Amino acid sequence: MSHNWLFQNGRIIDPDNGVDRQGDLLIVDGRVAPAGEAGPDSVRTIDVQGCWIVPGLIDMHVHLREPGQEYKEDIITGTRAAAAGGFTAVACMPNTRPVNDCASVTATILERARQGFARVYPVGAISRGSRGESLAGYGELKDAGAVAVSDDGLPVHDSQLMRRALEYASDHRLAVISHSEESALARNGVMNEGIVSTRLGLKGIPTAAESIMVYRDIALAEYTGKPVHIAHVSSAMSVDLIRSAKARGVNVTAETAPHYFTLTDEAVQDYNTSAKMNPPLRTEADRRAIHAALADGTLDAVATDHAPHSMLEKEVEFDLAANGIIGLETSLSLTLALVREGVIDAGRLVELLSVNPARILGVAGGSLASGEPADVTVINPELEFDYREESVVSKSKNSPFFGWPMRGRAVLSMVGGRITFDLLGRV
Amino acid sequence: MSSGYHFSQKHILGIRDLSPEDIDFILQTADSFKEISSRAIKKVPTLRGNTIVNVFYEPSTRTRLSFEIAAKRMSADTFNIAASASSVTKGETLIDTARNIAAMKPDIIIIRHSHSGAAQMLTRYIDASVINAGDGTHEHPSQGLLDMMTVREHKGRLDGLKVAIIGDILHSRVAHSDILGFTRMGSSVHVYGPATLLPQGLEELGAVVCSSLEEAVRDADVIITLRIQLERQNDPLFPSLREYAQKYGVNREVVKLAQPDAIVMHPGPINRGVELMPDVADGPQSVILDQVTNGVAVRMALLYLVMGNS
Numbered sequence: 027m028s029h030n031w032l033f034q035n036g037r038i039i040d041p042d043n044g045v046d047r048q049g050d051l052l053i054v055d056g057r058v059a060p061a062g063e064a065g066p067d068s069v070r071t072i073d074v075q076g077c078w079i080v081p082g083l084i085d086m087h088v089h090l091r092e093p094g095q096e097y098k099e100d101i102i103t104g105t106r107a108a109a110a111g112g113f114t115a116v117a118c119m120p121n122t123r124p125v126n127d128c129a130s131v132t133a134t135i136l137e138r139a140r141q142g143f144a145r146v147y148p149v150g151a152i153s154r155g156s157r158g159e160s161l162a163g164y165g166e167l168k169d170a171g172a173v174a175v176s177d178d179g180l181p182v183h184d185s186q187l188m189r190r191a192l193e194y195a196s197d198h199r200l201a202v203i204s205h206s207e208e209s210a211l212a213r214n215g216v217m218n219e220g221i222v223s224t225r226l227g228l229k230g231i232p233t234a235a236e237s238i239m240v241y242r243d244i245a246l247a248e249y250t251g252k253p254v255h256i257a258h259v260s261s262a263m264s265v266d267l268i269r270s271a272k273a274r275g276v277n278v279t280a281e282t283a284p285h286y287f288t289l290t291d292e293a294v295q296d297y298n299t300s301a302k303m304n305p306p307l308r309t310e311a312d313r314r315a316i317h318a319a320l321a322d323g324t325l326d327a328v329a330t331d332h333a334p335h336s337m338l339e340k341e342v343e344f345d346l347a348a349n350g351i352i353g354l355e356t357s358l359s360l361t362l363a364l365v366r367e368g369v370i371d372a373g374r375l376v377e378l379l380s381v382n383p384a385r386i387l388g389v390a391g392g393s394l395a396s397g398e399p400a401d402v403t404v405i406n407p408e409l410e411f412d413y414r415e416e417s418v419v420s421k422s423k424n425s426p427f428f429g430w431p432m433r434g435r436a437v438l439s440m441v442g443g444r445i446t447f448d449l450l451g452r453v
Numbered sequence: 454m455s456s457g458y459h460f461s462q463k464h465i466l467g468i469r470d471l472s473p474e475d476i477d478f479i480l481q482t483a484d485s486f487k488e489i490s491s492r493a494i495k496k497v498p499t500l501r502g503n504t505i506v507n508v509f510y511e512p513s514t515r516t517r518l519s520f521e522i523a524a525k526r527m528s529a530d531t532f533n534i535a536a537s538a539s540s541v542t543k544g545e546t547l548i549d550t551a552r553n554i555a556a557m558k559p560d561i562i563i564i565r566h567s568h569s570g571a572a573q574m575l576t577r578y579i580d581a582s583v584i585n586a587g588d589g590t591h592e593h594p595s596q597g598l599l600d601m602m603t604v605r606e607h608k609g610r611l612d613g614l615k616v617a618i619i620g621d622i623l624h625s626r627v628a629h630s631d632i633l634g635f636t637r638m639g640s641s642v643h644v645y646g647p648a649t650l651l652p653q654g655l656e657e658l659g660a661v662v663c664s665s666l667e668e669a670v671r672d673a674d675v676i677i678t679l680r681i682q683l684e685r686q687n688d689p690l691f692p693s694l695r696e697y698a699q700k701y702g703v704n705r706e707v708v709k710l711a712q713p714d715a716i717v718m719h720p721g722p723i724n725r726g727v728e729l730m731p732d733v734a735d736g737p738q739s740v741i742l743d744q745v746t747n748g749v750a751v752r753m754a755l756l757y758l759v760m761g762n763s
Contacts, residue, residue, distance in 0.1 A: 224652040228569050344569065
């Protein structure tokens with residue numbers, strides 16, 4: 027297939043290079059060509075009138091379930107879902123079976139990903155087996171292609187181990203992604219603690235279970251001078267801690283997920299297991315605090331925490347249901363809703379979904395500068411679509427957003443000049 | 454009852470779903486059925502040919518017996534399934550068990566389950582009417598209704614009464630149903646217990662959260678005491694049963710703070726000497742056994758009404 031393309035008549039939004047203009051984008055040999063250059067004869071033209079052309083979206087927090095739980099998702103279906111959602115790269119968490127705590131698992135994931143529809147950046151484990159006892163081999167993980175470490179899904183209880191992880195990971199230029207949760211406070215909890223949990227008779231998880239550990243992680247980052255990234259921030263209290271840490275110059279970054287800025291714990295009404303995740307959906311005040319934090323830079327990234335589960339884990343009593351929802355195919359639309367509501371502008375959306383994830387993970391992408399690999403997402407911000415169970419690309423269907431009014435979506439995804447998803451009818 | 458009213462609930466999942474009109478109608482129906490239990494031949498043919506299955510995933514003596522007696526007095530055919538004796542121990546899911554029971558075409562399934570929302574979940578998978586006989590820490594609607602029936606019997610009304618609920622509100626599905634029911638019927642509900650056993654948002658449910666036992670029971674018309682679940686003692690919610698009894702137990706001195714004609718209730722089974730002192734439980738103001746008697750009448754009414762007989 028030709029890797030020479032000319033996108034015509036789009037709005038190019040490339041905040042990393044200070045670009046927001048109407049125009050054309052030329053791709054030659056799978057890379058972004060200098061503006062104004064004439065393409066080779068073989069170039070194929072794509073008219074993207076009314077669409078945005080942005081650097082490929084990067085979801086820095088997904089679960090692809092391979093190896094070990096391929097009945098929920100695998101690297102092929104997961105990256106196909108990513109491409110359909112406009113993502114050209116994903117970072118996959120290590121809670122596979124076995125846990126990705128060594129070079130062989132990382133290498134297996136990357137080998138498989140060569141058949142996939144998006145770049146895959148493996149995240150290794152912070153601790154061996156994610157058991158929270160001893161450091162995993164960061165050197166071999168890095169050599170095999172891991173970009174970060176995390177025990178995601180499980181907090182690192184031992185503060186000494188977390189301190190060592192921050193220090194040792196920085197030697198190997200691996201980002202440390204923290205699942206910040208104080209497990210004694212969260213024990214047996216299945217949703218946010220508050221009026222809704224009382225009404226439903228469900229055991230609650232207080233926001234303090236998150237913010238206590240967010241502060242622990244900030245304190246360690248501040249003390250050691252090493253960076254830390256806080257995953258899936260859900261509460262106003264955590265947002266405040268991160269904001270004040272950043273003001274002090276602490277090297278902390280943080281992400282939230284679309285469900286935290288879209289839904290509240292009211293979505294659990296009727297014991298809807300598709301609204302069960304950890305951290306749990308919080309209150310309207312928390313949701314608004316997250317809006318403010320996305321706008322003012324306190325939160326750096328939107329990441330889905332795409333967590334596929336089959337009906338075996340979800341069509342059960344609420345207490346017994348697995349945590350997590352899929353998100354790759356809805357993230358962009360839900361973030362675009364923030365642009366329409368005036369919470370953020372289009373440039374900020376691109377920072378949250380592309381520029382900042384690339385920087386935090388230390389990977390290529392997030393830029394349409396000349397010479398960059400042609401990872402490109404074309405977005406039609408007005409295109410409405412039905413999000414229905416039957417139309418889901420992911421292998422699992424655990425989403426609270428079926429039937430939601432979805433407006434705006436990716437119409438084309440391109441990885442290194444190769445089209446991985448196309449609603450425009452080109453491939 | 455205003456003309457045009459129809460009882461239209463197919464399921465009884467919680468007091469939350471019942472309007473004041475529904476509650477009033479259920480209590481009226483229960484009042485009219487109560488007399489059947491004092492006849493020489495305690496049986497009416499009303500539900501003849503109806504099949505009722507009791508599915509109890511938690512041990513229960515009185516609620517299960519009460520539902521079974523209620524069904525038999527209405528001439529329904531009743532069957533009991535206890536979790537320990539069923540496929541549950543073989544790893545069958547709740548939904549599969551429910552679908553299998555439903556395939557045998559019962560008219561009503563009565564379920565008790567340790568997980569909140571279990572009864573509601575059943576309604577998504579089966580056609581039969583579902584009556585919640587207690588789900589986790591969510592609701593126990595028939596208990597809430599029999600409590601209201603008992604209070605109305607003794608006080609002649611629910612509107613304008615002060616109802617004090619004392620004890621473990623957090624884990625009590627009875628407290629939850631009582632708070633919703635009594636406030637909906639115009640009573641003022643005051644709750645008190647250790648701060649560790651008071652869930653968030655009680656005010657939004659309509660309760661007044663008190664800061665002392667005295668404040669809660671002073672001038673109360675009704676005192677409802679709640680069972681302390683001894684099996685929760687591994688969670689550090691309070692230091693000891695001894696201290697609980699001293700600081701939160703309802704004794705004769707506490708009852709004296711209430712109205713002279715106040716009644717004392719308990720959903721049972723009682724931990725005597727812990728949340729309720731024996732002299733109060735057996736004393737002249739206790740209506741605990743009236744609650745049990747009324748339980749049968751309320752459950753007869755629920756079975757009758759969910760079958761579409763109004």
